Amino acid sequence: MTPASLSTLPAPSVRQSADDGHIVRTAARVPAPTHRARVRAELARYSAAIGLTGIVRRHGSPLLVLDTARVRDQLHLLQRELPAAHVHFATKALPHPAVVRTIAETGASFEVASRGEIALLRDAGVDVGRTLHTHPIRSRADIADAYCSGIRRFVVDNPGELWKLAVLPRDIDVLVRLSFPNPAARCDLSTKFGATEVQAAALVEQAIGLGVSVAGFSFHVGSQTTTVAPFERAIRRTTSLMSELEVRTGARFSVLDLGGGFPIGYDEAVPDLAVLGAGIRTAIAAGGRNDTVLLEPGRFVTATAMTLVSRVIGSSDRVDGRWHYLDDGLYGSYSNVLTEGVHPLVFAASELTGSAVPDAARERATLAGPTCDSVDVIARGIELPALDEGDLLVSPMMGAYTSVTASGFNGLEPTPIHVIDAGPLRF
Ligand SMILES: Cc1ncc(COP(=O)(O)O)c(C=O)c1O
Numbered sequence: 001m002t003p004a005s006l007s008t009l010p011a012p013s014v015r016q017s018a019d020d021g022h023i024v025r026t027a028a029r030v031p032a033p034t035h036r037a038r039v040r041a042e043l044a045r046y047s048a049a050i051g052l053t054g055i056v057r058r059h060g061s062p063l064l065v066l067d068t069a070r071v072r073d074q075l076h077l078l079q080r081e082l083p084a085a086h087v088h089f090a091t092k093a094l095p096h097p098a099v100v101r102t103i104a105e106t107g108a109s110f111e112v113a114s115r116g117e118i119a120l121l122r123d124a125g126v127d128v129g130r131t132l133h134t135h136p137i138r139s140r141a142d143i144a145d146a147y148c149s150g151i152r153r154f155v156v157d158n159p160g161e162l163w164k165l166a167v168l169p170r171d172i173d174v175l176v177r178l179s180f181p182n183p184a185a186r187c188d189l190s191t192k193f194g195a196t197e198v199q200a201a202a203l204v205e206q207a208i209g210l211g212v213s214v215a216g217f218s219f220h221v222g223s224q225t226t227t228v229a230p231f232e233r234a235i236r237r238t239t240s241l242m243s244e245l246e247v248r249t250g251a252r253f254s255v256l257d258l259g260g261g262f263p264i265g266y267d268e269a270v271p272d273l274a275v276l277g278a279g280i281r282t283a284i285a286a287g288g289r290n291d292t293v294l295l296e297p298g299r300f301v302t303a304t305a306m307t308l309v310s311r312v313i314g315s316s317d318r319v320d321g322r323w324h325y326l327d328d329g330l331y332g333s334y335s336n337v338l339t340e341g342v343h344p345l346v347f348a349a350s351e352l353t354g355s356a357v358p359d360a361a362r363e364r365a366t367l368a369g370p371t372c373d374s375v376d377v378i379a380r381g382i383e384l385p386a387l388d389e390g391d392l393l394v395s396p397m398m399g400a401y402t403s404v405t406a407s408g409f410n411g412l413e414p415t416p417i418h419v420i421d422a423g424p425l426r427f
Contacts (some may be wrong), residue, residue, distance in 0.1 A: 081277030090298030185222025216255030239287030306399030329369010
């Protein structure tokens with residue numbers, strides 16, 4: 001069970017109370033556990049099942065523990081809720097050979113944006129032929145490298161790029177990327193890339209003139225989109241544009257690429273994938289078309305697969321309270337705090353081992369990374385058990401846009417990634 005799929009409903013219960021000397025039974029509602037409490041309970045069971053402290057004892061800290069079984073679980077969830085869709089994992093979220101191999105073994109494919117990502121797939125023995133190249137701006141050298149590597153499908157959103165692609169042999173095709181603004185997403189991807197519907201229509205005409213085949217359309221509703229409405233709106237507008245352009249230009253489209261954006265419950269609950277899947281299926285059916293549907297999920301596939309363990313390397317009392325300095329931070333695995341504004345939960349390892357820590361033994365603390373930069377603050381004012389030098393901290397859901405966006409600032413070494421395959425776990 002993933003944290004995102006845990007129920008948020010309070011459990012009804014029965015309690016007894018005295019009223020004018022009589023004992024009456026009244027239905028009471030036990031307060032629902034907070035999101036943090038639910039994630040803590042799930043993480044405690046998972047850590048015990050995989051022997052997390054033993055792994056850290058053997059391999060040291062900081063350490064990212066990558067569980068490929070969780071990548072498979074997430075892919076199965078996508079297949080269950082959107083069974084007709086073909087998954088192209090967004091390699092950028094966690095470009096790790098073990099992830100690539102796991103995804104290839106399930107029969108899913110890939111989405112890439114660079115030469116380095118293509119090389120990773122090639123080195124892992126992946127047949128690159130089904131890979132999508134989605135970066136709408138590429139150097140001519142990158143295009144040649146992608147073609148020579150076997151890539152045949154490219155995303156375009158501007159006329160210049162179509163001209164560049166037109167020099168390739170005619171066994172390629174393109175997807176036209178549309179832009180749908182979504183300021184509510186954690187990362188609105190509509191401003192840097194994507195064509196308006198009017199620009200897209202002109203691109204289709206241009207492609208026809210150049211003899212480049214347009215297979216269909218793509219969009220990205222924004223990373224960490226937590227409601228179904230942006231998906232529904234984008235599907236409605238894209239399918240109606242496709243049908244309209246088929247009539248107007250005589251072209252025939254067969255591919256609808258929904259991009260990524262599926263959310264993860266970091267510090268607050270997000271809708272279950274079943275809810276998003278139902279809305280997406282209905283919106284596609286309402287379009288009345290028969291397209292091949294593609295997905296490009298990144299975060300959803302790998303976020304829950306990596307758990308970060310870090311360690312207190314020093315503590316200090318400052319004017320605003322107690323600070324603990326960890327051996328990983330915003331220039332390392334917590335780069336998602338800096339680049340995405342995500343707030344990963346952080347637990348003391350002692351909170352994950354059975355008995356609850358009494359309130360009196362908890363304190364408000366600020367957690368900072370190891371660099372000398374003042375920006376390097378992971379979380380402020382969070383309630384934790386009292387911590388000492390050497391104590392371990394654990395963050396779940398650290399498998400997307402974390403180690404890959406880390407830098408070597410202050411001479412920090414990249415946090416090692418230790419790969420396990422925990423198989424199906426029953427808690
Ligand atoms: C073109 C494209 N596809 C897919 C993704 C993956 O998005 P997410 O991780 O939100 O699923 C991204 C993320 O930036 C992207 O730019």
